[in-house]
Amino acid sequence: MSGMKRPGGELASRPLHFFWLADCSGSMYGEKIESLNYAIRSAIKPMQDVADDNPNAQVMIRAITFSTGAQWHIAEPVRVEDFKWQDVDADGVTSMGGALKLVAEQLDVSLMPERCLPPVLVMVTDGQPTDDFNAGLKSLMDKPWGKKAVRIAIGIGQDADLDVLQKFIGHNEIKPLHAHNAEDLVNYIRWASTVVLQAASSPASQVKDQVTSGVVPIPQAPEASNPDVDDVW
Amino acid sequence: MADIQWRTIGASVKGALHHRNGKPNQDAWAHSDSFHCMAVADGHGSAKHQRSDIGARLAAEITVKLLEEFANQPFDIRLIKEVSSYLPGKIVQGWREAVVRDHQKLELSGDPPQNSGEASDTAEQNQAAIYSLYGTTLLAALVTEDYALYLQIGDGNLLVLNDAGKIETPLPQNATFIANETNSLSQANAAHHFEQKVVFFDYQPPPVLISLSTDGYINSYPSPVEFETVIKDIKQLLFKQGGEKVQAMLPDWLDETSQQGSGDDITIALLYCFPDS
Numbered sequence: 001m002s003g004m005k006r007p008g009g010e011l012a013s014r015p016l017h018f019f020w021l022a023d024c025s026g027s028m029y030g031e032k033i034e035s036l037n038y039a040i041r042s043a044i045k046p047m048q049d050v051a052d053d054n055p056n057a058q059v060m061i062r063a064i065t066f067s068t069g070a071q072w073h074i075a076e077p078v079r080v081e082d083f084k085w086q087d088v089d090a091d092g093v094t095s096m097g098g099a100l101k102l103v104a105e106q107l108d109v110s111l112m113p114e115r116c117l118p119p120v121l122v123m124v125t126d127g128q129p130t131d132d133f134n135a136g137l138k139s140l141m142d143k144p145w146g147k148k149a150v151r152i153a154i155g156i157g158q159d160a161d162l163d164v165l166q167k168f169i170g171h172n173e174i175k176p177l178h179a180h181n182a183e184d185l186v187n188y189i190r191w192a193s194t195v196v197l198q199a200a201s202s203p204a205s206q207v208k209d210q211v212t213s214g215v216v217p218i219p220q221a222p223e224a225s226n227p228d229v230d231d232v233w
Numbered sequence: 234m235a236d237i238q239w240r241t242i243g244a245s246v247k248g249a250l251h252h253r254n255g256k257p258n259q260d261a262w263a264h265s266d267s268f269h270c271m272a273v274a275d276g277h278g279s280a281k282h283q284r285s286d287i288g289a290r291l292a293a294e295i296t297v298k299l300l301e302e303f304a305n306q307p308f309d310i311r312l313i314k315e316v317s318s319y320l321p322g323k324i325v326q327g328w329r330e331a332v333v334r335d336h337q338k339l340e341l342s343g344d345p346p347q348n349s350g351e352a353s354d355t356a357e358q359n360q361a362a363i364y365s366l367y368g369t370t371l372l373a374a375l376v377t378e379d380y381a382l383y384l385q386i387g388d389g390n391l392l393v394l395n396d397a398g399k400i401e402t403p404l405p406q407n408a409t410f411i412a413n414e415t416n417s418l419s420q421a422n423a424a425h426h427f428e429q430k431v432v433f434f435d436y437q438p439p440p441v442l443i444s445l446s447t448d449g450y451i452n453s454y455p456s457p458v459e460f461e462t463v464i465k466d467i468k469q470l471l472f473k474q475g476g477e478k479v480q481a482m483l484p485d486w487l488d489e490t491s492q493q494g495s496g497d498d499i500t501i502a503l504l505y506c507f508p509d510s
Contacts, residue, residue, distance in 0.1 A: 004474060006486045007466030011493040012455045056249060056496025109411070115452045115495075118412040148412035202250050202496065204279030205388075207368055207417040208410075215412040217279070 013058045016117040016200060017077060017106075020063040021099045023125035023156075028090035032126055032156055032233065035182040037087040039189035044083055047193040051080040054201035057117055062106070066099035068092030096129035096164070097136030104136075107145035118215050120150045120200050122192045123168055124185075126233070128161035137167060150200050150216045154179055154188045157233030171214050177221055181232045187222045195219050239269040239376055240476050243502035244483035248449055250496035259286040259369075260447050260500035263293035270300035270375040271502040275389055275447040277368040277417065283346055287335055288328075288367025292418055295327040296384070300375045303382075310379055314431050317382055321427035324371070324384075328418050332367045333360075361421065368419035372445040376504055381439065385428045387415040390451050392464050394442040400461045401440075404428040415448075442468050442505040450487075450501060453494020472507050 022036060051059045060077035064070055065088050073088060103121060106112070112119065129136075140146035153165035153176040165176035179185040196218060203216045247258035259276035274292040276285025299320065308316050339345070346366055370387025383403050385391055388410050393401045405428055410416075416426040444464050451460040470479050487499040 004470060004478065004482050006489055007470060008454065008463035008490075009459055010455070011453050011490060013493075014452055014495055053253075054496075056491075056494065113456070114411045115454075116411075144411055148414070202254070203413045204282070205275070205277035205368075205370075205413050205415050206279075207277065207282075207365070207420060208414045210365075210420070215414060 013056045014115055014117050015112070016057045016059045016197075017112060017119040018059055018061045018080075018197065019103050019119065019121045020061070020073075021103065021121060021123040022063060022065050022073070022088060023094060023096070023127065024065040024067040024088050024090050024092070025094040025127055026067070026091050027127050027159065028156075030090075031182065033088065033090040035185050036124060036189075037085065038182075039186040041085045042186065043190045043193035044085065046190060047083070047197060048080055050194045050197050050201070054198065057201035059197065059201070064099045064102050066095045068095060070095050070098035070102045072102070093130040094125065094127045095131045096123075096125060097131040097133040099123075100133070100136030100168075101139045104139040104143050104146055107140070107143040107149065109144055112145050116145075118148050118150055118200055118203060119145055120152070120192075120196060122152045122154070122189075122196075123165065124154045124156065124189070125165070126156035126160050128159070128164055133164055133167075141170070148215050150196060150214060150218065152192050152196055152218075153177065154185065154192070156185060174214065174218055178224055179233070180225055184224050191222050239504055239506045241265075241269070241271050241502065241504050242476050242480040242483065243271065243273075243500070244480070244487055245500035246484055246487040246491060246498065248496050248498040249492045251498060257286045258498045259289055260449070260498040261286070261289040261293045262445075262500050262502045263297040264502060265297050265301050268301045268304040268375065269377070269504055270297055270304065270373065271445060271504055272296040272300070272371060272373040273389065273445040273447060273500050273502050274372075275370045275387070275449075275498070275500070277415070280347065281365055282368040282419075284335070284366045285368050288332060288369040288418070291331045291335065291367070292324075292328050292369045292371045295331055296324050296371060296373045299323055299327060300373060300382075304375055304377055310433075313380060313382075317431055318429065320384060321386070321424040321429065325418060325423045329364060332364055336363050336366070361419075364419040368417045370415055370447070371418055374443045374445060374504060376439065376443065378434075380431050380433045381443065383430045383432070386423060386426050387417055388448045390444070390446045390448070390460070392444045392446075392461065393440040394444070394464055394468055395440050396438055398465065400464060403430045403432060439506070441507060442471070442503060444501060444503050446501040447497070447499060449491060449495045449497030449499040452497060453490045453499070467503065468505070471503075471505055476505070
């Protein structure tokens, strides 16, 4: 038309921070850790496809591993289009509380401004915490973005402490997912990487103090396999 | 005070996200032809608030009507603060009555709401669930010769540009609104969640521009400071090109902003007074 330039400077999509919290304790050794590595690797392309379909969300990925202590596996946020998964190994105990403290440090409003979309935290574990889980959870929930984060938990095998994972999720309407075998784990990781990511990428407004099951409605997770027939873990 | 000619322009566009998923624009705006007042509203969306596009339109229209009535009353200037403190309650009441009328009309026409998962055991809960269907935020401004009145419930931005070129935020910024949480006209005790301010022009000169916008606009910029640049740029464009040309361009600018920014519906309403207006 008149050639008037749009007011304002460069536009920006809204950052969406996605965190993997992966249990790399000794009990994960063997098929479990191999399945976890495979599941995350194979979910990358579908995850990128979802991000492509949601150009108004800039998905940034980080990862924490926890065993004897918790550490960043991917410390700097990586754009989903550049995301690659370096395999992790299993050894040590289960410092789940430490992992929550570590992620909580990054959920400060000074690091993650108000315009961000709710972050997504996906915890994958086969055991129970060997450190102070409650202190870690408190660190997380003390942060505004920790409270508002989409928290998904995947328990692997019979020894996964689902009660602890329920506490991590914090909403009774959303249950921990229970993977009985490699196929379940792949399905759940893919679901978290795609369906949950899609939901978090375009959330509708929620009325303050009326949020009962999280700021992002979480779609139905895939069915687990029959544990009596298919339980190999 | 010298005779100041205020003008209003504005636009509302459906967001890129809603273009992709086939949902309507859930924002709305309204302004008065007789008085210098305007309102902007952002319906919440989602199944629980599935008529929030209607709720936003009703909120903007009713608020402008009430502000017109308010501006038309010969209140003693010393009582403006006190009498304006009743406006949130009147807006909530007017909005609720309009919502109930619309709900009844749609029920009679065989268009009940789709199941939103809200169980309603009592009449009170049922009423709350109806309001929730239409849930929306609201921002409003009225300017007279003597004062400016600002109102807000929920997220969105009310910015004022003064004659020194400085942006001011007359209402407190609610830092607890993150992760798409917001206050709403549909809340119980909604009137208590309003922020409100009257600024008299004997203490400071009138602003040159007042901007009301939904959060889809500010969320399209990396930081609030960069969003303030938008308002300053618009002021310059209004000054150089005039209101008609800016009004004509607004929908295209907002479309581009949503596509490359937040993806959300975007609405802006501007009251301004320059020599060329």
